[in-house]
Amino acid sequence: MGQIWEGFEEALRLLFSGDAEVYQIALRSLWVSTLALTIAAVIGVPLGAALAQIRFWGRGGVVSLVNTGMGVPPVVVGLFVGLLLARNGPFGDLRLLYSNQAMVIAQLVIALPIVVGLSMAAIQHLDEGLRMQIVALGAGRLRTFWLLLREARITLMAALMVAYGALLSEVGAVQVVGGNIRGQTQVLTTGIVERMRSGQQATAIALGIILMLLVLGVLGGMTIIQQRSRRT
Amino acid sequence: MFITASQRLKLLLMFLVVVFALMAAACGDDGAAATEESPAGDGAYEADQLILATTTSLKDSGLLDELVLPAFNEAHPDITVKTIAVGSGEAMQMGRDGEADVLLVHSPADEAAFMEEGNGTIRLPVAQNYFVIVGPADDPAGVADAADAAEAFAAIPDSGTPFVSRGDDSGTHKKELSVWEAAGVTPEGDWYTSTGQGMGETLQVTSERQGYTLTDLGTFLSMQDSLDLEVLSEESEDLRNIYSVIVVNQLVHPKTNAAGAEMFAQILVASDMQAQIGEFGTAEFGQPLFAPNAAALGGPDY
Numbered sequence: 001m002g003q004i005w006e007g008f009e010e011a012l013r014l015l016f017s018g019d020a021e022v023y024q025i026a027l028r029s030l031w032v033s034t035l036a037l038t039i040a041a042v043i044g045v046p047l048g049a050a051l052a053q054i055r056f057w058g059r060g061g062v063v064s065l066v067n068t069g070m071g072v073p074p075v076v077v078g079l080f081v082g083l084l085l086a087r088n089g090p091f092g093d094l095r096l097l098y099s100n101q102a103m104v105i106a107q108l109v110i111a112l113p114i115v116v117g118l119s120m121a122a123i124q125h126l127d128e129g130l131r132m133q134i135v136a137l138g139a140g141r142l143r144t145f146w147l148l149l150r151e152a153r154i155t156l157m158a159a160l161m162v163a164y165g166a167l168l169s170e171v172g173a174v175q176v177v178g179g180n181i182r183g184q185t186q187v188l189t190t191g192i193v194e195r196m197r198s199g200q201q202a203t204a205i206a207l208g209i210i211l212m213l214l215v216l217g218v219l220g221g222m223t224i225i226q227q228r229s230r231r232t
Numbered sequence: 233m234f235i236t237a238s239q240r241l242k243l244l245l246m247f248l249v250v251v252f253a254l255m256a257a258a259c260g261d262d263g264a265a266a267t268e269e270s271p272a273g274d275g276a277y278e279a280d281q282l283i284l285a286t287t288t289s290l291k292d293s294g295l296l297d298e299l300v301l302p303a304f305n306e307a308h309p310d311i312t313v314k315t316i317a318v319g320s321g322e323a324m325q326m327g328r329d330g331e332a333d334v335l336l337v338h339s340p341a342d343e344a345a346f347m348e349e350g351n352g353t354i355r356l357p358v359a360q361n362y363f364v365i366v367g368p369a370d371d372p373a374g375v376a377d378a379a380d381a382a383e384a385f386a387a388i389p390d391s392g393t394p395f396v397s398r399g400d401d402s403g404t405h406k407k408e409l410s411v412w413e414a415a416g417v418t419p420e421g422d423w424y425t426s427t428g429q430g431m432g433e434t435l436q437v438t439s440e441r442q443g444y445t446l447t448d449l450g451t452f453l454s455m456q457d458s459l460d461l462e463v464l465s466e467e468s469e470d471l472r473n474i475y476s477v478i479v480v481n482q483l484v485h486p487k488t489n490a491a492g493a494e495m496f497a498q499i500l501v502a503s504d505m506q507a508q509i510g511e512f513g514t515a516e517f518g519q520p521l522f523a524p525n526a527a528a529l530g531g532p533d534y
Contacts, residue, residue, distance in 0.1 A: 086329075196433060197292060197431060197433060198288075198293075
């Protein structure tokens with residue numbers, strides 16, 4: 001208990017003393033995961049909605065692939081993306097390994113199956129009669145698509161929240177492709193691991209508390225938006 | 233919401249375009265930089281970037297971040313150092329794959345093999361210290377009375393006290409295995425646990441189980457307050473821990489930054505840096521964590 005309390009005190013001290021490094025690490029965590037989630041949402045939601053509605057040959061295979069992708073451990077994604085981006089790998093000339101961009105790419109690969117799979121489920125979950133009704137009222141393809149997304153917004157928001165939480169708290173992939181370089185690619189999760197390893201437990205607990213506050217703030221905010229949208 | 237569906241759709245599409253434009257711009261910058269700076273085969277690939285694969289103990293002690301990297305940045309502000317902290321085994325693997333330019337490692341036998349294979353051009357000792365055996369204060373195996381580490385280890389299996397190993401192919405783990413070999417003990421059985429984790433986690437486990445482990449002094453001192461363990465060993469030759477810098481061979485791995493790696497090695501063995509390494513840790517722990525060991529200073533060679 002004493003250690004947890006010490007960690008709390010350290011967290012408060014770090015937060016209120018305006019420790020530049022801690023803010024930098026927290027901001028980097030937020031930035032990397034937010035960018036990855038945004039890209040995943042922009043690509044993944046339409047893709048998921050399309051998968052839910054369009055029948056084509058091989059659809060079953062694609063759906064299984066997406067659902068499997070949701071369960072791939074982040075560290076495996078990191079390993080794979082790391083090999084692709086390594087100096088002597090196929091994309092080595094882009095010089096992206098151990099950069100923030102590399103972390104965004106790896107997190108995008110983690111988030112995309114989650115967003116696509118859960119968006120697909122959200123749209124499929126809607127009453128089929130609704131779609132037919134919308135089409136019967138003369139809505140075009142895009143308008144139908146839009147109305148269905150609107151109808152499923154609460155579940156879609158939940159899908160994004162699941163993905164966001166997974167990205168913010170993910171440690172395996174960002175460690176491998178980011179390298180946990182202090183002042184360059186260290187994020188909250190990898191910073192916690194480093195401090196545990198080197199015996200700075202109070203700071204590790206402090207960073208953990210900051211991470212939990214961040215997740216709480218971000219997902220709490222999204223929850224408020226989600227719940228408000230019920231009334232409109 | 234007083235906008236129509238088609239307007240909303242347009243907004244969404246505009247948003248999409250902006251996001252993709254931003255992504256393209258972000259990637260485009262890097263792509264352009266890569267093509268400008270890496271005319272194939274001239275050896276200047278990634279001249280502005282140096283990948284340092286280091287053993288965790290050097291990074292975690294703060295030596296790199298507080299002393300070495302600031303000195304390097306001051307001397308060569310145009311080179312960005314990317315420090316990747318891994319075990320010595322993995323660091324050398326990165327060197328073998330040409331994925332790192334310069335290595336800081338402490339596993340002399342493996343380093344010799346690494347050089348023998350032609351993977352490195354320069355290998356210099358940069359610092360040394362002694363590993364310590366830590367354990368419960370009542371010391372059931374009598375580690376404190378042993379003449380050296382091998383003698384101390386030999387008494388552990390029958391003492392009824394567990395031994396906790398890193399088990400992660402790090403330099404510390406390699407050293408531990410070499411001591412078991414010298415002691416003539418096969419580290420197997422109920423008394424022997426392998427964590428597969430870093431020094432901090434391993435010390436935690438050791439403390440919980442009231443067992444013995446082999447550790448670097450820096451990590452132990454920084455955690456001492458939260459551990460129920462004591463330093464039991466004396467400095468003996470079989471606990472000597474030598475850190476070396478290795479420059480990866482550019483002839484074998486053409487994409488490495490050998491020029492930057494050599495500059496990094498030079499800074500480490502320079503006499504003023506060696507003097508500072510010899511004092512590092514005194515302010516925080518009341519004792520230095522490393523002794524200077526560059527051959528240039530007439531220090532002991534391998």
